């Protein structure tokens with residue numbers, strides 16, 4: 001029996017109400033890593049206040065970002081059947097409009113891959129080991145190695161800024177050989193003039209927090225990413241193709257007992273121009289326990305969270321919808337956050 005699963009159509013993708021004025025007046029912190037002493041303090045402040053910041057002075061060659069972007073564009077320009085050779089995203093593969101397994105949809109297509117310590121030609125995506133994918137494979141492995149190092153560097157600066165030792169308390173989680181990290185290429189295509197868009201925009205990627213420790217995002221110069229502030233208002237992030245944008249993930253929120261905030265974010269599809277983003281999600285090894293670091297706890301402070309491993313958290317996250325508060329079921333009842 002052949003089961004035909006219909007692809008979601010444009011009118012099944014949720015709309016996002018456009019704010020009255022969408023200004024790029026930016027108070028999102030921009031942190032220059034070439035000045036590590038001042039960076040460590042500013043990063044901690046940004047993680048507390050926004051759970052999000054932009055990084056310049058990172059030392060990753062522009063050429064590497066452009067090369068991977070070009071290979072990604074080439075991949076997304078292939079005929080649909082060719083892209084589908086990457087397999088369905090369960091969880092790794094090529095996806096079109098459907099995000100995750102629980103009914104979320106957005107105006108995008110993507111390639112999702114696991115980032116293991118093995119070379120890229122041993123990836124769960126077998127098409128990457130074919131000779132025709134040589135250039136793509138080498139750009140991917142160079143780029144992923146570079147952003148992984150950047151994630152490690154940012155996490156070490158966080159330890160410095162918090163005044164805790166050893167410096168690798170956080171970074172070891174993503175540098176670990178068994179780190180369970182993910183890499184994602186997203187393509188938000190332009191869309192035809194759509195009658196239903198009355199002062200609204202189409203959802204590119206619905207609001208959510210990232211479950212891992214830290215995410216490192218780079219996009220082309222098409223806008224669309226927005227972050228939620230503490231008061232729930234949405235702020236557009238000015239795109240900058242030479243910068244990286246760092247998100248605090250749920251796991252880092254737990255490790256800091258809620259001192260850092262895992263940032264809620266979303267992508268509003270642009271309509272006129274393609275947006276291409278590449279995101280490295282640095283996650284811990286499955287066996288790692290996620291619990292607040294003792295050094296960060298003040299006298300008498302209690303953990304806001306029950307004890308759990310990344311394996312347990314991830315299993316539960318993958319059963320959730322995108323917008324769910326995935327940490328809620330791991331919170332201890334009756335412990336009030338003072339922050």
Ligand SMILES: C=C1C[C@]23C[C@@]1(O)CC[C@H]2[C@@]12CC[C@H](O)[C@@](C)(C(=O)O1)[C@H]2[C@@H]3C(=O)O
Pocket residue numbers: 091099100101102104112182184208209210211212281317318319320321322
């Ligand atoms: C709806 C979902 C997609 C997601 C897995 C989940 O069940 C809930 C978390 C989602 C998310 C958000 C950040 C990353 O893009 C991602 C790869 C991740 O680790 O968690 C996605 C998952 C996905 O697209 O499979």
Ligand SMILES: O=C(O)CCC(=O)C(=O)O
Pocket residue numbers: 184186205210217219225265266267277279
């Ligand atoms: O594509 C983007 O800019 C952000 C996407 C995102 O948040 C994600 O893939 O988790």
Ligand SMILES: [Fe+2]
Pocket residue numbers: 208209210265
């Ligand atoms: Fe995200």
